[in-house]
Amino acid sequence: MNYKSIFTRYGLIIILAAIVLISSLISPVFLTYQNLMNIIRQISMIGIIAIGATIVLIIGGIDLSVGSTAVFASVFFAGLVSYNGLPIWLAFAISIIAGMAVGLFNGSITVGFAVPPFIVTLASMNALRGLAYIYTNGGVPISKVPSGFSWLGREYLWFIPVPVVIMLLLFIIFSLFLNYTKSGIYLYAVGGNEKASGLSGINVKWVKILAYVIGGGLAAVSGVILASRLNSGQPAAGGDLLFNAITAAVLGGTSLSGGEGTLRGTLVGAIIIGITVNIMTLLNVIFFYQLVIQGFILLAAVILDVTMKKR
Amino acid sequence: MTPLIEFDEVSKHFPGVVALDKVSFSIGKGEVHGLVGENGAGKSTLVNILAGTFGEYHGRIRVNGEEVRLTSFGAAEKLGICTVFQEPNVLLNLDVPTNVFLGREPVLSGMGLIVDKKARYQQTEKIFREKIKIKIDLKKKVGNLSRSERQIIGIVKGLVRNASIFILDEPTASLTRSEISNLFSIVKELKESGRTIVFISHRLNEVFEITDKLTVLRDGHHICTVDTKSLGLDELIGAMVGKPIESRFPRTEGYGEKTVLEVQDLSREGEFENVSFRLHAGEVLGIAGVMGAGRTELVKTIFGATRKSSGKILIDGRETGKGSPREAIRSGIGLLTEDRRNESLILVLDVLKNIIISKLQKVIKYSAVNFGMARKHASRYLDMLAIKTPSLAQKVEYLSGGNQQKVVFSKLLFADSKILIADEPTKGIDVGAKFEIYKIIHDLSKEGVGVIIISSEIPELIGLCHTILVLHEGKMVESLPNKDLTQELVLSLALGERIV
Numbered sequence: 001m002n003y004k005s006i007f008t009r010y011g012l013i014i015i016l017a018a019i020v021l022i023s024s025l026i027s028p029v030f031l032t033y034q035n036l037m038n039i040i041r042q043i044s045m046i047g048i049i050a051i052g053a054t055i056v057l058i059i060g061g062i063d064l065s066v067g068s069t070a071v072f073a074s075v076f077f078a079g080l081v082s083y084n085g086l087p088i089w090l091a092f093a094i095s096i097i098a099g100m101a102v103g104l105f106n107g108s109i110t111v112g113f114a115v116p117p118f119i120v121t122l123a124s125m126n127a128l129r130g131l132a133y134i135y136t137n138g139g140v141p142i143s144k145v146p147s148g149f150s151w152l153g154r155e156y157l158w159f160i161p162v163p164v165v166i167m168l169l170l171f172i173i174f175s176l177f178l179n180y181t182k183s184g185i186y187l188y189a190v191g192g193n194e195k196a197s198g199l200s201g202i203n204v205k206w207v208k209i210l211a212y213v214i215g216g217g218l219a220a221v222s223g224v225i226l227a228s229r230l231n232s233g234q235p236a237a238g239g240d241l242l243f244n245a246i247t248a249a250v251l252g253g254t255s256l257s258g259g260e261g262t263l264r265g266t267l268v269g270a271i272i273i274g275i276t277v278n279i280m281t282l283l284n285v286i287f288f289y290q291l292v293i294q295g296f297i298l299l300a301a302v303i304l305d306v307t308m309k310k311r
Numbered sequence: 312m313t314p315l316i317e318f319d320e321v322s323k324h325f326p327g328v329v330a331l332d333k334v335s336f337s338i339g340k341g342e343v344h345g346l347v348g349e350n351g352a353g354k355s356t357l358v359n360i361l362a363g364t365f366g367e368y369h370g371r372i373r374v375n376g377e378e379v380r381l382t383s384f385g386a387a388e389k390l391g392i393c394t395v396f397q398e399p400n401v402l403l404n405l406d407v408p409t410n411v412f413l414g415r416e417p418v419l420s421g422m423g424l425i426v427d428k429k430a431r432y433q434q435t436e437k438i439f440r441e442k443i444k445i446k447i448d449l450k451k452k453v454g455n456l457s458r459s460e461r462q463i464i465g466i467v468k469g470l471v472r473n474a475s476i477f478i479l480d481e482p483t484a485s486l487t488r489s490e491i492s493n494l495f496s497i498v499k500e501l502k503e504s505g506r507t508i509v510f511i512s513h514r515l516n517e518v519f520e521i522t523d524k525l526t527v528l529r530d531g532h533h534i535c536t537v538d539t540k541s542l543g544l545d546e547l548i549g550a551m552v553g554k555p556i557e558s559r560f561p562r563t564e565g566y567g568e569k570t571v572l573e574v575q576d577l578s579r580e581g582e583f584e585n586v587s588f589r590l591h592a593g594e595v596l597g598i599a600g601v602m603g604a605g606r607t608e609l610v611k612t613i614f615g616a617t618r619k620s621s622g623k624i625l626i627d628g629r630e631t632g633k634g635s636p637r638e639a640i641r642s643g644i645g646l647l648t649e650d651r652r653n654e655s656l657i658l659v660l661d662v663l664k665n666i667i668i669s670k671l672q673k674v675i676k677y678s679a680v681n682f683g684m685a686r687k688h689a690s691r692y693l694d695m696l697a698i699k700t701p702s703l704a705q706k707v708e709y710l711s712g713g714n715q716q717k718v719v720f721s722k723l724l725f726a727d728s729k730i731l732i733a734d735e736p737t738k739g740i741d742v743g744a745k746f747e748i749y750k751i752i753h754d755l756s757k758e759g760v761g762v763i764i765i766s767s768e769i770p771e772l773i774g775l776c777h778t779i780l781v782l783h784e785g786k787m788v789e790s791l792p793n794k795d796l797t798q799e800l801v802l803s804l805a806l807g808e809r810i811v
Contacts, residue, residue: 201640
């Protein structure tokens with residue numbers, strides 16, 4: 001194996017190891033139990049939403065509305081519990097169905113009217129943010145929630161935080177889905193070559209809609225966890241979710257032109273983002289500077305992807 | 312006298328193919344020079360080199376005795392070369408004068424940046440009045456003009472740029488009779504003003520009508536450059552198709568009685584009309600025709616990728632419904648498309664997935680793909696078709712053209728195709744691999760698969776097929792049993808030069 005193939009295969013892990021090493025050297029707090037738990041909890045939300053973002057990128061689409069879908073689902077979840085007094089599990093289920101409905105909308109419009117997904121999801125991104133504020137009567141946080149509401153976001157199963165368990169489960173399920181099921185393989189095929197897929201007898205439209213539905217549903221799961229962590233529904237929260245989800249997928253090697261990408265890569269991407277954000281916070285880097293740095297990380301990842309492909 | 316353009320051992324290679332092989336000939340100033348050859352002979356490659364599209368090529372090109380490198384479109388333009396492609400380079404959303412003067416707009420004096428629209432319009436109008444002598448509404452957006460009018464705009468663009476060499480690539484392919492005679496009078500006008508025209512056409516009668524000299528290309532080689540007058544039609548066709556090569560084809564045998572596919576009066580508006588034929592089990596049926604004859608369109612409709620306007624398609628005696636690729640695959644039709652890279656293969660996926668993609672259900676167990684089983688199937692095809700790949704996990708992108716084509720065959724075999732439609736199966740493939748593909752087709756037919764082959768290489772059809780169907784401009788000219796057929800006969804039927 002030459003240098004290049006070693007790098008393409010293990011490059012991300014090497015980068016991750018380097019970041020962990022440097023972080024533990026420059027901050028004594030970094031490797032403490034408390035801090036590590038913080039990081040993985042943070043990662044779980046990014047990770048779950050990034051699974052969906054990856055799947056949409058695999059079909060050659062993009063979903064800009066995942067962040068807003070998550071935020072909408074989080075206030076909707078809180079509202080169903082707080083305003084309507086629904087049991088938490090039922091509110092959870094309904095919120096996820098709502099997220100899938102958003103995906104169904106995005107997918108159907110994209111496919112049905114041949115509108116670029118960038119535009120469709122840009123529109124729904126804005127609309128959903130508006131809806132989140134409308135639903136909360138102009139942005140009043142929904143904080144009257146019963147005890148048990150925060151279980152999903154704050155509790156532990158044995159010693160692992162609940163959201164982390166959920167994330168890992170979802171990663172396993174969707175990895176199997178992508179690699180072994182008919183629909184999963186069709187997602188890659190459609191992203192790789194829509195025309196050839198259609199001529200191979202694949203129902204291209206259905207496959208594309210499916211990707212957006214999965215993306216919406218997972219965004220909602222992430223949103224529910226967000227609400228539970230905050231122990232309230234906050235329409236102003238979660239502004240960084242979209243950016244982090246796309247960055248995680250791209251860092252993980254998902255091709256923006258479709259047909260390529262693995263959830264394993266996305267998971268590592270999400271971990272890298274989680275650690276970077278954490279170490280910057282520990283070092284008291286002002287939030288606004290963090291945004292600038294994150295922006296450049298995304299750019300670097302894309303440039304790397306493009307140049308590797310050229311060679 | 313030094314010739315205007317001199318080609319000296321010009322070659323162009325693409326991955327896996329030599330499109331032009333050491334071509335040398337010259338074009339004199341002020342002549343109308345025809346460039347002829349079958350599809351794939353290298354005409355388009357030569358045109359694209361002259362136009363500067365490729366940038367890279369081997370060999371030398373001299374213009375007026377001086378060696379030049381045609382590295383870009385701009386470099387060609389500076390040398391006075393104007394290329395009008397079949398789909399001319401015009402902007403459909405802009406009007407005629409804007410297109411004509413694009414990149415060299417006249418500006419208002421003293422105001423360096425502001426376009427003098429009035430001058431632009433007047434100059435365009437003057438060229439059309441004096442040189443072209445055809446009325447076109449100059450204010451119309453070019454998108455609303457006909458294709459022949461767009462080609463004329465392409466020529467006018469060249470005139471504005473003082474081009475001295477005009478290359479017309481298949482200009483008449485989609486024009487009506489009267490549009491063609493308009494175009495020819497423009498060509499004569501250009502010639503009288505001392506300009507040189509390179510004229511590419513499939514229609515040999517036009518070539519005889521308009522050109523002074525002719526260059527024949529075949530399989531990327533230069534065959535001859537002669538005075539048009541010195542050549543007869545039969546001689547020209549002979550030069551285009553070359554000597555018959557029979558030994559490389561496996562011997563055909565008989566075929567079964569059973570009709571697997573029947574097409575009755577099938578039409579698709581604007582593409583082909585009233586095509587009828589029967590395909591039997593084990594029969595190899597060839598479809599001959601030149602570009603624009605409707606061959607690809609016909610098989611795409613049979614496959615359900617496009618809708619028919621009228622007529623019937625019967626598979627095993629049962630009429631098909633509305634038609635879709637899904638339905639076609641399910642009823643046993645496999646299509647190998649002409650555009651392998653864009654329509655048959657998913658390049659970013661590996662060999663294995665490409666083979667199994669159109670019939671995944673065959674290897675599904677407990678709603679998951681059983682990759683062990685899939686690999687077993689696929690490895691069998693690797694052996695059977697001698698596909699050269701490091702592994703089944705190799706991305707198809709990295710295989711050679713011939714091996715890619717064999718992957719497509721594997722895909723169709725895996726889908727249990729009973730009717731195999733192969734559109735230009737040997738296009739862009741090395742000679743060795745071609746022979747292997749002939750053998751695959753032959754073996755399939757022996758197993759009772761009905762095969763339809765479209766090919767622009769007539770020797771291929773004569774060597775492989777039981778029956779040859781000839782299409783000309785969307786109409787079925789003839790269905791011939793392959794007995795005592797000559798390339799000359801098939802080609803002249805396909806060109807519409809002769810009627811049986």
